[in-house]
Amino acid sequence: MDQLLRVQNFTISSDGVAAREDQSLERPFGSDIDPRKLFAWAGATASWSLRTEPGGSRGLDDYFIRDFGHGIGAEIMGRNKFGPQRGPWSDHEWRGWWGDEPPFHTPVFVLTHHERPSFTLSDTTFHFVDGDPATVLAQAREAAHGKDVRLGGGVSTIREFLDADLVDTLHVAVAPVKLGAGLRLWDSPDELLDRFHMEVVPSPSGVAHHLFWRK
Amino acid sequence: MDQLLRVQNFTISSDGVAAREDQSLERPFGSDIDPRKLFAWAGATASWSLRTEPGGSRGLDDYFIRDFGHGIGAEIMGRNKFGPQRGPWSDHEWRGWWGDEPPFHTPVFVLTHHERPSFTLSDTTFHFVDGDPATVLAQAREAAHGKDVRLGGGVSTIREFLDADLVDTLHVAVAPVKLGAGLRLWDSPDELLDRFHMEVVPSPSGVAHHLFWRK
Numbered sequence: 001m002d003q004l005l006r007v008q009n010f011t012i013s014s015d016g017v018a019a020r021e022d023q024s025l026e027r028p029f030g031s032d033i034d035p036r037k038l039f040a041w042a043g044a045t046a047s048w049s050l051r052t053e054p055g056g057s058r059g060l061d062d063y064f065i066r067d068f069g070h071g072i073g074a075e076i077m078g079r080n081k082f083g084p085q086r087g088p089w090s091d092h093e094w095r096g097w098w099g100d101e102p103p104f105h106t107p108v109f110v111l112t113h114h115e116r117p118s119f120t121l122s123d124t125t126f127h128f129v130d131g132d133p134a135t136v137l138a139q140a141r142e143a144a145h146g147k148d149v150r151l152g153g154g155v156s157t158i159r160e161f162l163d164a165d166l167v168d169t170l171h172v173a174v175a176p177v178k179l180g181a182g183l184r185l186w187d188s189p190d191e192l193l194d195r196f197h198m199e200v201v202p203s204p205s206g207v208a209h210h211l212f213w214r215k
Numbered sequence: 216m217d218q219l220l221r222v223q224n225f226t227i228s229s230d231g232v233a234a235r236e237d238q239s240l241e242r243p244f245g246s247d248i249d250p251r252k253l254f255a256w257a258g259a260t261a262s263w264s265l266r267t268e269p270g271g272s273r274g275l276d277d278y279f280i281r282d283f284g285h286g287i288g289a290e291i292m293g294r295n296k297f298g299p300q301r302g303p304w305s306d307h308e309w310r311g312w313w314g315d316e317p318p319f320h321t322p323v324f325v326l327t328h329h330e331r332p333s334f335t336l337s338d339t340t341f342h343f344v345d346g347d348p349a350t351v352l353a354q355a356r357e358a359a360h361g362k363d364v365r366l367g368g369g370v371s372t373i374r375e376f377l378d379a380d381l382v383d384t385l386h387v388a389v390a391p392v393k394l395g396a397g398l399r400l401w402d403s404p405d406e407l408l409d410r411f412h413m414e415v416v417p418s419p420s421g422v423a424h425h426l427f428w429r430k
Contacts (some may be wrong), residue, residue: 046428057383058428059414063278070285169273199274204414213261213273 003141004148004168006072008159009064010185011038011173011207016153017182023084028097030182038175041207050102060203064171068103071142075104076136078157079112082126089116089128096126107143109136111157133164153181165195169213176206218356218364219383220291222373223283225400226253226388226422232397233370237375245397253390256422264318275418279386283318285388290319291351293372294327297341298405304343311341321328322358326372348379370398380410380421384428392419 020030029035042048046056056062073122079085082096089112096102098189102124109129116128129136140149151161161167172185172191189198189210196212203209227233235245244250257263261271262281271277294300297311298308304327311317317339324344331343342358344351355364366376376382385407387400403412404425418424 012322015401057412059412059426060416060424063282066285067278067282070281197272199419201275201416201418203416209275 001194002168003073003136003146005151005161005166006148006168007151007153007170007172008072009042009067009171009173010153010158011175012185013038013177013179013182014174015178015180016184016186016188017179018153018185019080020179020182023057023080025084026086033179033182037177037214041173041175041203041205044205057205060201060209061205061207064173064209068150070104070150071118072106072150073147074106074140075108075150075152076140076157076161077108077110078154079110080112080183081152081154081157088114095119095121096210107140108152109140109143111136133161133166137161137166155185158185164194170196170210172210172212174210217383218288218359218361220352220366220376220381221287221363221383222366222368222385222387224257224279224386224388225239225368225373226251226257226390228392228394229386229389230393230395231399231401231403232394233368233400234295235385235394235397238295240299241323243299248394248397256388256390256418256420259420272420275416275424276420276422279388279424283365284320286363287321287365288362289321289355290323290365290367291355291372291376292323292367293369294325296367296369296372297325303329304390307331310334310336317425322355323367324355324358326351348376348381352376352381370400373400377407385411385425387425389423389425 020033022031027215029038036043041061042065044057045061045062045065046058048056083094085094091125102120104124107125107127109127110145112128113130118127137149151158151167192198192212195215197215201209201211235248237246244253251258257278257280259272260277260280261273262277263271298309305365314336319339322340322342324342327343328345333340334340352364366373366382407413407427410430412430414426416424416426
């Protein structure tokens with residue numbers, strides 16, 4: 001069985017935007033994006049990792065949420081998914097947005113041109129790596145011990161790995177929200193049709209799940 | 216986290232039929248039902264356990280197929296899912312339809328009024344149990360070590376556990392095939408709406424995935 005590189009549950013607006021450019025510690029997706037709105041479809045499911053109360057839906061959206069860690073042995077993410085800092089790492093106390101128990105439960109490879117020592121929070125270990133996509137993917141595959149690798153985003157990272165033709169499957173959740181300016185995954189999902197099969201599955205929650213796999 | 220009792224990938228015709236009454240060793244679903252036709256949606260996916268060649272789709276249907284064993288620690292099945300025999304077990308050489316490597320990978324509890332010793336094939340152990348649904352579910356939950364229990368079918372077994380109000384979620388795949396007479400799961404899925412939420416998700420393969428979870 002191959003080790004796939006998979007994008008999962010990556011959520012964008014109906015006009016293709018995942019975040020604004022003006023990310024900050026308080027606003028991981030940019031000044032005027034409320035992640036609770038963009039990720040409402042995920043937050044309503046029974047399997048959502050941040051759920052604090054019992055209940056939640058167990059319909060279609062829940063399948064995508066509970067598949068998040070299934071068969072995944074490592075994640076690759078861009079620096080801006082990890083945090084809002086730019087340039088050399090000055091504050092080693094900042095250890096990501098996710099608190100003491102990040103939802104990854106595997107090694108995570110953070111792309112950065114600036115050195116930083118690895119550290120572990122609960123069962124997630126963050127490594128900071130500088131390399132071209134193929135090299136970093138090889139590192140992540142080795143760490144995944146035969147399992148698949150998740151490509152966590154953001155937009156620039158996904159586009160970089162798509163340009164290198166390293167992505168095997170993508171699940172992009174298109175939320176019923178329009179955002180206008182920002183970091184855009186695509187102008188249209190049809191841009192991927194030369195290399196990928198596509199299924200678009202509308203969910204009762206209002207999200208349209210876009211599923212791609214290699215031709 | 217509760218241990219759910221889940222029906223998964225249970226496939227029926229558009230008129231609600233899962234099998235005919237005249238099951239035989241050669242025809243597990245009855246004399247004129249071709250399982251390759253009924254399960255075409257599953258067989259086309261990349262994750263289908265009986266797939267012998269590479270390839271296969273990684274769209275919506277594949278999510279359901281690869282979720283089959285995810286988080287499951289035991290299965291309960293009716294005797295007729297296990298085999299076509301009726302009455303006392305006369306041939307202990309017959310050990311199910313699935314060959315030396317059954318696709319369950321957990322303990323399986325087969326409902327029967329006739330005693331038979333447990334046996335193991337690869338990582339699946341079959342136990343033969345006589346008891347009311349609540350008692351058998353308690354046995355399966357214990358064997359599942361905190362994971363969920365799958366209710367494997369057939370129709371009579373699912374209906375029996377529904378009548379006892381023990382089923383937490385159901386995924387029923389309604390195939391674009393009409394079968395007429397036979398063992399029928401329902402006249403209409405609306406019969407479950409008093410106790411369950413329902414989502415109906417049409418797949419590009421032609422199957423309509425029916426997802427139910429408790430209100």
